[in-house]
Amino acid sequence: MKPSNSKVQMAKQMHLNKTLSIDSICESLSISRATFYRYLSL
Incomplete structure (x- = not known):
């Protein structure tokens, strides 16, 4: 997943x-909570 998504x-x-x-x-x-936190880390 790119941060620009x-x-x-x-x-x-x-x-x-x-x-x-x-x-x-x-x-x-x-999105799931796990995906949300993954997005924040990008």
Whole structure:
């Protein structure tokens, strides 16, 4: 997965928002919690 992938960028941006829970971010992007944390590490 490249860091430039749109889902990766969107996950990072949503996480920076601080008003959304991790669960809601994962649900809206249709990704697992593990994938979310993998995206953050990219």
